[in-house]
Amino acid sequence: MGTTRTTGTARATSTTRTLLGRRHAAAAALLCLTTLGSPPSAHAAPVPTVPAGGDAARRAAAADAGAEVAARRLARRPAGAGLAFGPCPAAEELPSPVRCATLRVPLDYARPDGPQIPLTVSRVPATGRGGAARQGALVYNPGGPGASGLFFPLVADLPEWERIGAAYDLVGYAPRGVAGPAPLSCEDPAAPAHAGPTPLPADPSPADKRARIAAARAYARGCAQRSGAALAYYSTPDNVRDLHVLRAALGEPKLTFMGASYGTYLGAVYATRHPGHVRRMVLDSAVNPDPRRIWYRNNLDQGAGFERRWRDFLTWAARHHAVYGLGTTPAAVRASYERVRDAVARAPAGGVVGTGELQSAYLRAAYYDEVWPERAAALSAFLAGDPGPLTEQARPDPASAAARENSRAVYTAVMCNDAPWPADWAVWDRDNTRLARRAPFETWANAFLNLPCAYWPVRERQQPVAVGARSAAVPGEQPAALPGTLVVAAERDGATPYPGALELQRRLGLRSSLVTEAGAGTHGVVGGRNACVDGHVERYLLTGATPGRRVTCAPHPEPAPVSLDDRAAGPGKVPAVPRALLPPVV
Missing domain, CATH: 3.40.50.1820 (Alpha/Beta hydrolase fold, catalytic domain)
Structure with missing residues (x-):
């Protein structure tokens, strides 16, 4: 600094x-790809319920006391008797002088x-x-x-x-x-339930929504089955x-x-x-x-926030129409993006980039402006007949499948355990339909990502601090x-x-x-x-x-x-x- x-x-x-x-x-x-949600399950079974271990307030007080006991034990150790730092796990690829401990x-x-x-x-x-x-x-x-x-x-x-x-x-x-x-x-990344590009409709139909409900139930069920009582x-x-x-x-x-x-x-x-x-x-x-x-409600707030930031990218690309040829107004650039989205819905770019992968790649443009030039250039190249740059930027990396699955599992568990969520799909449908009318870019992707929380198998949720x-x-x-x-x-x-x-x-x-x-x-x-x-x-x-x-x-x-x-x-x-x-x- x-x-x-x-x-x-x-x-x-x-x-x-x-x-x-x-x-x-x-x-x-890899983490942007988590917005795609799980593929629908053909067999919807009841979601098993994971008990959290008794009265929530009593359990929380006991847990706080246990943490204090653990912290005080460590604090009483002699100097140098704490964490034993040594070489880092090879999988982390952390060079010297970084050292690791457990x-x-x-x-x-x-x-x-x-x-x-x-x-x-x-x-x-x-x-x-x-x-x-x-x-x-x-x-x-x-x-x-x-x-x-x-x-x-x-x-x-x-x-x-x-x-x-x-x-x-x-x-x-x-x-x-x-x-x-x-x-x-929450699921086996080595045995994906689907193959090929992931569809993510811009305006999901009732059938699309039913499929996503089934996927959310299946994902929540998988979290319970693979983690058991630890999930809480x-x-x-x-x-x-x-x-x-x-x-x-x-x-x-x-x-x-x-x-x-x-x-x-x-x-x-x-x-x-x-x-x-x-x-x-x-x-x-x-x-x-x-x-x-x-x-x-924080997730609903993101819809408007990402729409505003998406418009910032469209406005920037429009200012640089001479470089990218995507349009001289934000609306024109948006239309260029929608043409690409429609095209990959019909024929995935490189056979691997469908609408879901496209959404994930361009969501990064709403996070980090440093990717704006390469994202704009990829749209430009695709519309000029070259799908290579878009395929390279948006294709899933098979080597990171386990990391993606793990990241989504932790994200979902913390989000769902932290607070009560609406359990009625009608509430989600109403709120996100209204939001998507003014903020279509990311609303439904975010809703489907978080939908397992409607069917979460942990009986006792935390109350937010x-x-x-x-x-x-x-x-x-x-x-x-x-x-x-x-x-x-x-x-x-x-x-x-x-x-x-x-x-x-x-x-x-x-x-x-x-x-x-x-x-x-x-x-x-x-x-x-x-x-x-x-x-x-x-x-x-x-x-x-x-x-x-x-x-x-x-x-x-x-x-x-x-x-x-x-x-x-x-x-x-x-x-x-x-x-x-x-x-x-x-």
Whole structure:
């Protein structure tokens, strides 16, 4: 986040950016594909019910007590007797100096000595460059839920993070159920229930909706069958308990945390439940934490947010009609996209890209403006008779099938366990039909992604935490004021619309600050795109100083139009940091 650049680190920096870029591109692509939903099942069986273990409030209190016991046990260990860091699992492809450790936590914190599950933790120690004093560990969660943060310590090699990496151990982790030795699963990725491109009608018919209901029931049933009673223990409260134990395992009396997207909700719930254990907290691209919006209404809010951001892409492409030839107005560019959609519905591009794959690929344009040039160029090439670029950008990667399935399983479990959802399809149909009239781009894809929550087999759902309420603190902890926190948001973010940042800041109190990137909409603001934003974040993490109640930064520049021929002449810039990776997150 600083501006210092040295030629001595240029080669390492290039390698790191390449690794991060590959992680970002692969993860974003595979996770966008989760919007397609499961294929319909030909045989609809009753969904088995998974008990959550008795009275919900009593179980939650026991789980909180169990987490406190686990954290205190770790805190009493001698220095150096905590996590044993060594080489990282080969599957993670994390180069030296990143080291990894395994943290075992209770599956059910109400039974702290019961079955355990492993969490993989990654770390690069503080470098101390420039004589910087070590300030502890900075723990990162990239959101999702369902995304892994194990890549995070790689940013230590980037100039933008040099001063932060000098003062902090950079720590990432894979949350419970994400990858590693105990991945959550709802269906067998090696035996897909369908082959070929996935259809996703722009305006689903009654028959399409019936098929999606059957698919949602089948997916929920698969989660119960493959996970059993463990399914109930993938939730935000359990993720918060894991974070509390991880803090203690790292030897930190107080948590310094950076969360993106869903990670902001995780951080906000942690701050509410454990205010006395918070040191500093950066919350980037904020989820609206209002309990009335967790999670059904937050997902409806995304429809309008993504429509606005989709129009930003169409407007940009129209301004560059001379390069792409897609039309001189947003409406004309939209018509060009619809011609492509109609064409792949009739004959999938390359035999593998149908309307579902197309939707997933172009949803990324509503998340990250860095992909606008290649997405516009792919539409242009397709309409000129060359489907190759579109096929390359939108085709599913068979090698990532297991990761996609795992990410969707964790996402679904946390979303569905966290709060009650409407159980009546008529409610979903009414709300999404109304929304799709004004926001057609992403509404139905998002609805079908989340529809398993209508048929979720866990009997006892969590009740959303009232973020910011003192009454929501864990019983038994000494009352403590929450220190100053830093919320960061892009004004036109579609995945986590801006009103959510305002609500989060309001709930975190008068000591919280909000840094807004005005006029921009890339999801995930921190990390090398906007020097103004990064300066505020760096200053806060290094000194604890917040920049004032609300400050505004000018937007980062929009991408320059680049044709496919131009891009072939050399590699494009790799994004500095993978952003929150799992759409739709809320």
